[in-house]
Amino acid sequence: MLISTTLKTTALSLSLSLIAATLATAETSMDEMWGDSVVKLRAQDAERGQLFNDGNYAMFVHWGLYSTLANKVDGKTYYGIGEWIMNPRMADIPVEAYMQLPASFNPTEFDAKALVQLAKDAGMKYIVITAKHHEGFAMYDSACSDFDIVDATPYGQDPLKALSLACEEAGIGLGVYYSHFQDWTAPGGGRGPKVDAEGNAVSFEDYFVNKCLPQIDELTSNYGPLELIWFDTPASISKEHVEQLIAVVRKNQPKALINGRAGHGLGDYQGLGDMEVPLRNVPGMWESVDTINDSWAYAWYDENWKSPKEILRRLIGTVARGGTYMLNVGPRGDGSVPERSARTLRSSGEWIQEYPQVVYDVDASPWEHALPWGDATVKGNKLLLSVFEWPDSGTLYVPGLLTEVKGARLLNGAANEAISFAREGNTLLLDLPAQAPDSLVSVIELELASTPKADPTWALDPTTKxxxxxxxxxxxxxxxxxxxxxxxxxxxxxxxxxxxxxxxxxxxxxxxxxxxxxxxxxxxxxxxxxxxxxxxxxxxxxxxxxxxxxxxxxxxxxxxxxxxxxxxxxxxxxxxxxxxxxxxxxxxxxxxxxxx
Structure with missing residues (x-):
């Protein structure tokens, strides 16, 4: 699709004065806009967050007008995350030109039930979808803005309503992403135009009162129970503004979590940086957000998909560090999910269905970091060892285990088999078959006399680098x-x-x-x-x-x-x-x- 400033203005276009209005400035780095998000769920809110805390795995969905461009503008491909295509640091698309995109946005291939089924097949417990990203376009029926998918496109339907119904029917949670500070097309929005269509100066307060706060009220009132409200890039938003947003969420969705990027330490849990899986255990409730390839939104060239094994490595690594993993998919502009991303999700999901005890409702590894051959999660007095690198020697070295071992078994469907073991000091030596029973990740369950404890000192594994x-x-x-x-x-x-x-x-x-x-x-x-x-x-x-x-x-x-x-x-x-x-x-x- 071509974007050109010579295109005719439409009813949705702003005046030509908006073309020169300031969009996102390059002075502020993306990581600075994430804000201070180190917070913890409050003890009095124990009813909230159960699915987040126990499910440990969710689907993120980045889908909007930017998906129709797929990182190509006027014949030129821009390499990077597709949802920022409008920004000066990508294609630098003028507001007036961008406002014409809805006229050709008709995602007839969007299938809410199929998306929910994909999430379930992948082993994910809830979905968080972009209701409004930085571009300012509402991917739902918004009464306070015509710049939305129902009023401004030939599609004319509310995909969020369909997704809400599909999630309810399938018994999977739903959350919404909302860019509360940045809005590149709304007058007054963060890094957006500073004048309205009549040329009058507008402030962030105008945007907040007329669009941001009402849209959060819509989203939390019209789409049934929500698990999560996922805000993004608080940047310079004031504490008072965030408090107003949170008050609306608490009133309309008292059981919904609010992520740390709401800003000013007012969210319910900590959010790490994009695509970050920590190497050490992190205390409290926290989340790692990642994407299945390199871009969050669909980019036509991006075929760098994570393999099923890599998905499991990053998922288990996050859970073993004590967190929740949310993995993103980016549907095409027509609403369909790229086939390869669906295949790799289903393949890793089949593994999760075989070994759910490794991922769901588990505690972090007692080693506080990965081990050379894999990782570990804890369920009560059981230690679940996820072996990514099967030892050729037939002996798996489990170092620094301080708790008495009562038994060990290799999990392999119905054919779970006991395995022999010996101890040399604090090192457990497991006697394994020559071949790994699972082509992705094999799992060994250790039954211990009490809650697992381990010495976190790194040990040099004799069989694995x-x-x-x-x-x-x-x-x-x-x-x-x-x-x-x-x-x-x-x-x-x-x-x-x-x-x-x-x-x-x-x-x-x-x-x-x-x-x-x-x-x-x-x-x-x-x-x-x-x-x-x-x-x-x-x-x-x-x-x-x-x-x-x-x-x-x-x-x-x-x-x-x-x-x-x-x-x-x-x-x-x-x-x-x-x-x-x-x-x-x-x-x-x-x-x-x-x-x-």
């Missing part, structure tokens, strides 16, 4: 810092890195060696030109090597280190020569080469 991120190191003389960057516009990556290397500075990891011997050590880093690194076992060997570097993080081989006996060691990494100022270290890797 052990990668330990900088997140888990301490530093002396160098700086450990969080970084967040975009591969494409809006495609977020997150990690910790060690930087600001100085003479004598070091990054130090504490590890447990389960099997003594020679281990290959690699370092993941980035920098310029060649770098000389040193890796030292405190009180033991040290190795040095010079390797090339690049602008992106890559693993580079350092050499072999010998651990003469099982036990705990401290490993020091130092950058000795090269670009010590801008080089950064992100992880260390260990792989057993020769056992003693």
């Amino acid at each position: 052990t990668t330990i991120e900088a997140e888990f190191c301490s530093t002396e003389g160098a700086t450990l810092s969080n970084i967040r960057w975009m591969e494409k516009f809006g495609e977020w990556k997150h990690m910790k890195q060690v930087t600001d290397w100085k003479p004598g500075s070091a990054a130090t990891w504490e590890v447990d060696v389960l099997v003594p011997g020679d281990y290959q050590v690699d370092l993941s880093y980035k920098g310029e030109d060649r770098l000389v690194w040193e890796v030292e076992v405190e009180g033991g060997e040290k190795i040095r090597n010079q390797q090339a570097s690049s602008e992106i993080y890559q693993a580079h081989p350092m050499g072999w280190l010998h651990f003469p006996e099982a036990g705990r060691y401290r490993i020091h990494v130092r950058l000795l020569e090269g670009d010590v100022k801008s080089s950064s270290l992100s992880a260390i890797h260990f792989g057993l080469v020769l056992a003693d």
Whole structure:
């Protein structure tokens, strides 16, 4: 579809003065607009959040006018998240031109029942759909704005009403996304036009009173019981405005949760950054939001789908850290869901239906981080081990388990079988068959004498390469810092890195060696030109090597280190020569080469 400022104005067009009005300014970064969202569900609100807290898995749906463009404007493809296509940092579409899109928006392939069935097949417990994104277009029947799917499009139907009925019929929860600060087409909206159609100056208060607050009242009054109201990018919205929005939600939907991005710490739970699955356990109620490919909204070129195994890795990783995982799909402009995204969701959903006890109503891993071969969740006195990397040796090493084990069994449908095990100190050794019983993720259930407890110290697995991120190191003389960057516009990556290397500075990891011997050590880093690194076992060997570097993080081989006996060691990494100022270290890797 072509967007052009020469198109004729329509009844929905604003005056030409709006073309020059300010949209989103580039000064504010996207992560700054998320706002302070570190909050917890209040104890007195225990009735709210049960589905969120126990279900642990939900579907996010980004669908709007931007879906019809699919990241292509006037023949040019824009790479990044599709729902921001209008923004100056993407295609920079003028308001007047964007306001003409509804005339050709006719999503006749939208099937609410099919979308709900897909969510159920995927193992998801509720759906959150974009009722209004930053573009300002209401994907429901709004009485306070003509810029909506019922009044402004040939489709003329309310998809949110259909989705509400389908969710109720299927017994699945429903939530709505609403961009409460940013509205790029509404006069007065955050980063939107500053004058109305008659050229009169308008303020954010005008937008808030005339559109934002009434639409939240509509959404929370007209679509049955809602599980969640998902606000986004609070940016500079005032606390008083957020309090007014929350008061409406509490009045109309007393059992609905409000996410942390409402702003000012007034939501019910913590929201992490987009596409962020944390490496450490996070206390309280929190949520990780992710997307099934790279864009949230449909982008014609984006075929980088997460495999069923990767979906499960990120889902279980989130739940094992103590959180809830919401995974996004982006329907096409016609309302249909891309076939490949549906297939990968159903495939991972079949696994969840086979092993629901791993995902639903479980507690976080006692190790507080993943293990080299997989991850763990807890249900009472049972420990559920999700094994992504099946050991070729036939022995699975479960390190640092402090609780007595009464029994172990390999879950495999109706053919669950007991497996033998032994202990060497705090390490549990499980005797496994040569072949993994499940092609995606195999599950072992340990029955314990009491609630699982574990030593969170990282252990070097003898059969699987052990990668330990900088997140888990301490530093002396160098700086450990969080970084967040975009591969494409809006495609977020997150990690910790060690930087600001100085003479004598070091990054130090504490590890447990389960099997003594020679281990290959690699370092993941980035920098310029060649770098000389040193890796030292405190009180033991040290190795040095010079390797090339690049602008992106890559693993580079350092050499072999010998651990003469099982036990705990401290490993020091130092950058000795090269670009010590801008080089950064992100992880260390260990792989057993020769056992003693």
